[in-house]
Amino acid sequence: MSAALIDGKAISEAVRKEWKERADNLKAKGVLPGLAVIIVGDNPASKLYVSNKIKACHEVGLHSEVHDLPEDVSEKMLLKLIEELNQAKKINGILVQLPLPKHIDESKVLEAIKQDKDVDGFHLYNVGALMTGNTVFPPCTPFGVMRMLSYCKVPIAGQNAVIVGRSNIVGKPMAIMLLQEDATVTICTSKTKELEKHTTNADILVVATGRPEMIKAEHVKPGAVVIDVGINRLESGKLVGDVDFEDVKKVASLITPVPGGVGPMTITMLVANTVMAAERDSGNVPTD
Ligand code: NDP
Numbered sequence: 001m002s003a004a005l006i007d008g009k010a011i012s013e014a015v016r017k018e019w020k021e022r023a024d025n026l027k028a029k030g031v032l033p034g035l036a037v038i039i040v041g042d043n044p045a046s047k048l049y050v051s052n053k054i055k056a057c058h059e060v061g062l063h064s065e066v067h068d069l070p071e072d073v074s075e076k077m078l079l080k081l082i083e084e085l086n087q088a089k090k091i092n093g094i095l096v097q098l099p100l101p102k103h104i105d106e107s108k109v110l111e112a113i114k115q116d117k118d119v120d121g122f123h124l125y126n127v128g129a130l131m132t133g134n135t136v137f138p139p140c141t142p143f144g145v146m147r148m149l150s151y152c153k154v155p156i157a158g159q160n161a162v163i164v165g166r167s168n169i170v171g172k173p174m175a176i177m178l179l180q181e182d183a184t185v186t187i188c189t190s191k192t193k194e195l196e197k198h199t200t201n202a203d204i205l206v207v208a209t210g211r212p213e214m215i216k217a218e219h220v221k222p223g224a225v226v227i228d229v230g231i232n233r234l235e236s237g238k239l240v241g242d243v244d245f246e247d248v249k250k251v252a253s254l255i256t257p258v259p260g261g262v263g264p265m266t267i268t269m270l271v272a273n274t275v276m277a278a279e280r281d282s283g284n285v286p287t288d
Contacts, residue, residue, distance in 0.1 A: 003226070003252035008144075011151045012264035016271065020060045023275050026284055027061065033278030034063035035093040035119065035270070036085045040078065040104070041071035045233075046097045053095070056267045062274060063090060075104045079112050086114040092281055093119030093274040098169075116281070119273040122169065130176055136280070137273050142174040144265030145206060145227050146181070152254060154204065154225050157182035162202035164188045164195070164215070164242070170208040170229055178204070195219065213244040217251045226252040229262045 023033055035057055039050050050066060057064035067081055078096075085094045094117045100106050110118075115125040121137035129135045138146075149156060161183035165171035171187060179185045188198050190209075199205055199219040207215050208229035220226060230242030241258030249255050256262055279285045 003249040003255040006148055006152055006225075006227070006254050006256045006261065008148065008256055008261040008264045011148055012144075012268045015147060015151070015265070015268050016056065016060055019268070019272050019275050022279070022286070023060050023062060025286075026275070026278055026282065029282070029284060031278055031282040031284065032063050032090070033092050033275050034065070034088075034090045035095065035274045036065050036067060036088070036091045037095045037097060038067045038069065038078070038081065038085075039097045040069045040073055040100055043099070046099075050097050053267055053270055056271050057274070060271050060275070062271065065091075071101055073104075075108070078104060078109060082109065082112045086112075086117060091117065092277040093117055093270075095120050095270065117277060119270060119277060120169075121173070121273070127168070127173075130173055133180055136276070138177065138269070139169060139173045140269040140273065141170050141208075141229060141262060141266045142177050143269040143272070144262055145174060145229070146177050147269065148227070148256070148262070148265055149204070149225070152225075154254065156204070159183050159203040160186070160201050161204040161206070162186045162188065162199050163206045163208070164199065165208035165210075165229070167208065174206055174208070174229075178206075207242040209242045211242055212240050213242065215243040215248060217244075217247045220248050220251045222251045223253045224251070225254045226256070227262065228256050228258050231258060231263060 037050050054064050085091050094113050110122045115123045118126050118137050121139040126137045161178040163171050163174050166187050166189050175185045175187050186198050196219045200221045202224050204225045206227045212232040228241035228243040232240050239259050
């Protein structure tokens with residue numbers, strides 16, 4: 001068997017068109033959705049992520065602005081900027097690119113973002129809302145994975161979903177979203193014994209560990225759907241996921257590539273969250 005590809009780039013283009021239409025509807029009513037991105041320091045990977053996010057905003061026709069702060073900016077200055085953006089009328093979404101330098105308290109910064117503008121969904125209020133099934137800002141990466149699965153018509157209810165990784169930004173919200181759609185969910189961590197005993201039980205396997213190509217064919221049940229969230233740059237410069245793509249595609253039925261899989265979907269759902277925030281702020285929430 002050789003798996004069919006879940007083409008994140010193509011799906012993302014199609015999904016962005018839906019959101020461009022919603023943004024155009026708002027613009028016709030005089031509302032321009034706006035995203036502010038704050039980046040601290042010169043981390044090349046962060047710079048690249050931010051420039052891709054801004055590119056996506058341009059593509060969909062949103063207002064976007066980047067606040068580029070030096071590595072040694074004080075926490076106080078950063079919090080002051082967030083407060084200004086919280087008050088700014090033309091800004092519907094605020095995103096602070098992570099990671100932040102060590103001298104800045106990440107959770108304090110995330111809590112400072114007004115919950116109605118928290119397009120990344122990392123504010124404690126939004127984490128709680130997700131937990132209780134009332135989310136308005138689903139975190140972009142798991143939101144993107146869910147959209148990909150629905151786009152590919154992958155059944156979720158009653159399926160065994162296994163997530164490898166339990167970070168606050170990927171693994172845990174991913175588990176909650178799959179549970180919400182009635183999957184039977186297992187979460188594996190670095191402490192899990194006999195990982196393959198769990199992963200070979202998965203109809204849907206989502207991997208987010210940051211360990212290059214750790215998931216091999218023997219970890220995967222024949223016919224499973226495999227979603228690789230990982231993005232790792234090898235010393236050679238090559239970009240790979242947490243799944244050994246060439247090996248696993250021999251047994252999976254559907255698989256995401258890296259690059260061109262979950263990455264573009266994450267950015268698309270950031271655009272979606274920004275447009276939805278603008279719809280709510282302006283009282284233009286579509287009724288159907
Ligand atoms: P974290 O480092 O925060 O979390 C990694 C998780 O993987 C931890 O829960 C850890 O377990 C678990 N883990 C590590 N090694 C193993 C192992 N051998 N077996 C089982 N579990 C293991 O990473 P993130 O969730 O932030 O990111 C994961 C990957 O996804 C990275 O490559 C990152 O670059 C990528 N990423 C991609 C995005 C995209 O848009 N495509 C967005 C965000 C992240 P424990 O808790 O026990 O330590």
